Amino acid sequence: MKIIFQFILFVCLSNMIKAQDTLSIRSDENILVKVIEVGTSEDSSNMIKAQDTLSMRSGENMLVKVIEVGTSEVKYRKLDNLNGPVFSILKSDLLMIKYENGTKDDFSSVKKIEEYNFSGYDPTILGKSDAQKFYTGYKTAGTIAFISNFAYIPIIPSLIFSIAATSKIPKDENLNYPSISLIQNEQYANSYRQEAKKIKNQKIWKNFRVGAIIAGSGLLILGIGIGLALAVSTGFM
Numbered sequence: 039m040k041i042i043f044q045f046i047l048f049v050c051l052s053n054m055i056k057a058q059d060t061l062s063i064r065s066d067e068n069i070l071v072k073v074i075e076v077g078t079s080e081d082s083s084n085m086i087k088a089q090d091t092l093s094m095r096s097g098e099n100m101l102v103k104v105i106e107v108g109t110s111e112v113k114y115r116k117l118d119n120l121n122g123p124v125f126s127i128l129k130s131d132l133l134m135i136k137y138e139n140g141t142k143d144d145f146s147s148v149k150k151i152e153e154y155n156f157s158g159y160d161p162t163i164l165g166k167s168d169a170q171k172f173y174t175g176y177k178t179a180g181t182i183a184f185i186s187n188f189a190y191i192p193i194i195p196s197l198i199f200s201i202a203a204t205s206k207i208p209k210d211e212n213l214n215y216p217s218i219s220l221i222q223n224e225q226y227a228n229s230y231r232q233e234a235k236k237i238k239n240q241k242i243w244k245n246f247r248v249g250a251i252i253a254g255s256g257l258l259i260l261g262i263g264i265g266l267a268l269a270v271s272t273g274f275m
Contacts, residue, residue: 089117091136092127104135107143108211110218128218165229168216169237173230175212176238179203180245187249188256200246204239207231 092100092114102114111126112135135143183203186196213221213234221227 090114090138092132093134093136095131095133104137107135128222161223161225162229164220165226166233168220168226169213169230169233172214172216173208173234173237174214175208175234176241179238180241183242184245184249187246187253193250193253196246196249200242204235204242207235208238 089101090104092102092104092112094100100114101117103117103120104112104114105124106113107129110130111128112132113124113126115122115124129145129148132145132148134145137143183196183200186199187193189195208231210221213230215221215230221230
């Protein structure tokens with residue numbers, strides 16, 4: 039009889055433990071769901087707080103992340119693709135930027151940039167001509183190409199830099215174009231950029247050649263000097 043009672047007690051206790059375990063699991067599931075829901079809500083709240091607002095003169099509002107405010111344009115990324123491409127808009131097309139921290143930039147007093155009238159001009163020819171007049175962004179790269187010939191290992195660093203630098207079209211902030219209204223024309227902009235790249239490449243390779251000749255001449259003179267010194271020291275002269 040005692041054995042039967044102990045068996046019944048054991049079965050009851052086992053069922054209670056299982057029920058408790060099940061209850062704990064269900065409780066964890068409920069808590070997990072709440073944590074996920076709260077986390078999602080917080081993420082959405084953070085995204086809303088992290089946004090900047092572009093207020094256009096057309097009346098449209100854009101939720102974005104402002105990257106840079108330049109002299110004539112604003113660069114931004116779309117809020118739903120923060121790792122995507124950078125877009126730009128003219129300040130003259132904006133009324134205001136409201137930033138995530140509550141501060142504002144007012145552009146309502148910026149004069150509207152009128153579209154350039156290309157009547158009688160070929161945008162492609164004008165873009166090439168203007169690049170030849172105004173583009174000076176090659177100077178820093180050209181100087182580096184020249185100086186790096188005189189590094190600890192001559193010529194090779196300059197050659198590597200020159201190859202890398204001439205493979206890219208100059209950045210817009212280095213183009214020094216005469217007017218923002220001109221660069222809005224696709225044909226003009228492409229022609230200007232390509233001519234600027236051509237000018238930069240020519241200057242870089244010219245500086246590389248000059249630096250390489252000077253560095254090579256220096257190495258030759260140094261080699262002759264070392265050879266003569268060795269010859270004298272060993273009694274060959």
